[in-house]
Structure formats: C-alpha cells, structure tokens
Amino acid sequence: ALFNLIQALRDHDKELAEWIDGINQAAVRGKIKTTKTEIGKIKIIIPDELDYEDFASSLMIKIAEVNKNPTGTTGIGSKLGKTERKGSFTRIFKTLCDYTLDVLENNLVNPTFEKIHPAVKIYQKDALEVEKDGKINHNNISHCVRLGLLRKAEKRSYELTGLGHLYKVGGIDFGTLIKNQLLTYAQATDNGLFYPYRLSLEFLLKVREISFIPFAYSLFSIQFNDNGTPDIETAVSVAQAIIQEYPSIAITSETNKAEILTELNEHHPTGFNYNDIWTDRTTTGNQFRYLGRHLQVYDDIIEFDFKTLKIKSDSDQKILDLLDKSKDAVDRKSYEEKIWIV
Structure with missing residues (x-):
C-alpha cells in the first residue's frame, strides 16, 4: 500500500519524481545515504527500538526499485523489431x-x-535432411558436426565419427555427451582456437558470479591479447x-x-548501444x-536463475579437476572420438 501511494504521488509530483530518480541512481551505485531526521521527500516515524538509518536505507532502496518508473512506462525491449535484435559488437x-x-x-x-x-x-547430405511441417531444417547437420x-x-557428404557411432548404439546418453563436449568445444578464430566453456569456468573461478550487464562488458566482449591468448585478466x-x-x-530506472x-x-573499446544492454x-x-543454461549440465558446480550465473560454494576443486581431466581432449580428433568425462 505504501509503494502504491508513493507511485500515485510520483505520477503527479515532478519534484518527487526527480527525487526518486536521484535515489534510484544512488541505489544503483550502492550509495544510498540517509540522515537521522529525514530521507528526502518522505518523513517517517518509527519506534525508538528500531535502527532509523537501517530502516530508512532499506526503505529508500525499495522505493528506488519499486517506484523507479512512472506508471505505464514500457521498456524498449517489448518494442524491438526482429531486425533490431542483432548485436552491435x-x-x-x-x-x-x-x-x-x-x-x-x-x-x-x-x-x-x-x-x-x-x-x-x-x-x-540429402539423406540426413530433416523435415518438420513440410520445411527442411537447415541446422540439424551442422549442429551434429559442431557436437x-x-x-x-x-x-x-558426411561421415559418422567414433563418438557419433557410440551415441547411435546407446553407448553414451545425450547428457553425458554434452558434459563431455562443452569443455573441449572450440571455435576457430583469426588468432587461433577459442574454447568458450573452458574459459567461462576459468572466468567464474575468479569472479564467482556474474549477472548480465557485467557479462556483456567482460566475458561476452573478450578478445585475444598480444600474446595470442584470450585476455581473461582484462x-x-x-x-x-x-x-x-x-x-x-x-x-x-528508464530515466537513468x-x-x-x-x-x-x-x-x-567500442561501446554497446542502448538495446544491447537494457x-x-x-x-x-x-x-x-x-x-x-548450457553450463547447468554441470549441476554440481553451476547455479543459474536467468539473472545470475555463479559457481556453487566449495566447487572450486571440482572445476579445476574437470578442466585438468579434459585438457588432453581439446584437439579436434579427440573431440570427435574421445570420452574423457567417465
């Protein structure tokens, strides 16, 4: 009820709206401050036994989140057209x-x-084409090659690999296959092979957890350094x-x-556009x-709730063991033939 009242007042009081925009920006930066007597546009009376500053700070952070936008504000995400969903980096x-x-x-x-x-x-190739609803799926073969x-x-024409034969005869299930392949999967780049999932685990060992925006500016944007290796330190x-x-x-808030x-x-180095980040x-x-979602296959070490990707507590050694155990299977021949996970 309190936040509904504040929202109604915000929609009709320009000064209150500006104050909320200000505390939203402060909250984003972790710099909410209060005094012993007031928290800006709002005065509160609480029992003496409660800590005023703690209560006021918590209240301001909640206002900064719940009342951050005017009523009816629509984020730009719901307005994106199909051609606007391509990344700019x-x-x-x-x-x-x-x-x-x-x-x-x-x-x-x-x-x-x-x-x-x-x-x-x-x-x-024609013998492996898959149709659904009368349309040929042009991705099935290429993704079997990637795997x-x-x-x-x-x-x-395409050849069944040793791993493909094992999968066909039921020697390995899909879940085990994915666990086996992700940490040895590589992409060819102008600077050499790039292992996105190995690098992600190495990155998470150092940062512990990551949400979307820090991910966009760090792991998503990683480049090779002058030594020809992915610049994980940066x-x-x-x-x-x-x-x-x-x-x-x-x-x-939308305003900020x-x-x-x-x-x-x-x-x-180049910056992201508004759509990419917000x-x-x-x-x-x-x-x-x-x-x-892919790393969740390692469910004993990874947690992901769509907002935050993190490694579970006390899982560092498990991650190091996985990276060490898989290091001799990172070449393409091993990728197509070797089961290291079991």
Whole structure:
C-alpha cells in the first residue's frame, strides 16, 4: 500500500519524481545515504527500538526499485523489431549453439540420428535432411558436426565419427555427451582456437558470479591479447569494476539508463548501444541465457536463475579437476572420438 501511494504521488509530483530518480541512481551505485531526521521527500516515524538509518536505507532502496518508473512506462525491449535484435559488437565469444539443450537433442540431433545406421559411415547430405511441417531444417547437420557426431567428408557428404557411432548404439546418453563436449568445444578464430566453456569456468573461478550487464562488458566482449591468448585478466578486471561500481545495476530506472550506459561504455573499446544492454532480447542477452543454461549440465558446480550465473560454494576443486581431466581432449580428433568425462 505504501509503494502504491508513493507511485500515485510520483505520477503527479515532478519534484518527487526527480527525487526518486536521484535515489534510484544512488541505489544503483550502492550509495544510498540517509540522515537521522529525514530521507528526502518522505518523513517517517518509527519506534525508538528500531535502527532509523537501517530502516530508512532499506526503505529508500525499495522505493528506488519499486517506484523507479512512472506508471505505464514500457521498456524498449517489448518494442524491438526482429531486425533490431542483432548485436552491435563483433565478438569471438559464441556458445556452441543458440538453442537450449533440450531443443538441440530433440529437434536437431535425434531426428538426424534416426536416419543413421551404425554400420554405415558415409551419408549424403540429402539423406540426413530433416523435415518438420513440410520445411527442411537447415541446422540439424551442422549442429551434429559442431557436437563432434559427424564430420564433413567429400562434397555434400558426411561421415559418422567414433563418438557419433557410440551415441547411435546407446553407448553414451545425450547428457553425458554434452558434459563431455562443452569443455573441449572450440571455435576457430583469426588468432587461433577459442574454447568458450573452458574459459567461462576459468572466468567464474575468479569472479564467482556474474549477472548480465557485467557479462556483456567482460566475458561476452573478450578478445585475444598480444600474446595470442584470450585476455581473461582484462575480462575479470572489467567485470569486477562494474560489479563494484554498480552493485544494484538491475534496478536502474528508464530515466537513468542513458547516463549509466555512457559510463558503462567507458569499459568497452567500442561501446554497446542502448538495446544491447537494457533489453535481454538481443544477441547479447541470448548469449548470456544460453551460456547459463548450457553450463547447468554441470549441476554440481553451476547455479543459474536467468539473472545470475555463479559457481556453487566449495566447487572450486571440482572445476579445476574437470578442466585438468579434459585438457588432453581439446584437439579436434579427440573431440570427435574421445570420452574423457567417465
């Protein structure tokens, strides 16, 4: 009831609205301050046994979050057109696929493997095409190649790998397959191979947890350094700086987003546009969600609630063991043939 009243007053009182915008910006930065007598536009009377400053600070933070926008405000995310959802930053960080693992298994991999016989190694592309609702799925074969289940052979033909044969005969289930492949999956770049999931675990060991906006400016934007290796040190320092400077960045009001974005872009060589950071329906947001959902396959070490990706407490040694155990399977031949996870 209190916050409904404040919202109604905000909609009709310009000075109150400006005050709320101010405390929202302070809350985003973790710099809410109160005095012994007032908290700005609102006066409160509480029993003497309660700590006034603690109560007032908690109340201001809640106002900064609940009453941050005028009634009827619509975030730009709901207005994005299809062509506006493409990210504005050329990146090297890319997940294995832009699908959940359930979709990858049930819509792409398994329909393809229904067409495969374990005694046959070579298949023409046409023989592996999958149709749904009268339309050919153009992603099923390429994603089986990405997973190391198929490899390109001669023109328009594909060969079943050792791992693909094992999967076909039931020697490995999909969950175990994914656990095996993510930490050895690599992308070819101009500077060499890039291992997004290995790097993500190394990154999380240093930052412990990450929300979307720090992720966008750090891990999502990582580049190779002058030594030809991914610059994880810079990614970690950027993430830590943003987390420290904006501990409550998720509650930023519409009024304050442009200013905060300008400050955030000082941490980036080219800067992000408004949509990339303040909506979660662009490439940037999708990559955060797919990374989190993919890493959840390691459910004994990873937690992801769509807002925060973090490693579980006391899981550091488990992560180090996984990275060490998989390090000899990171070449392409091993990726297509070797089971290291069991």
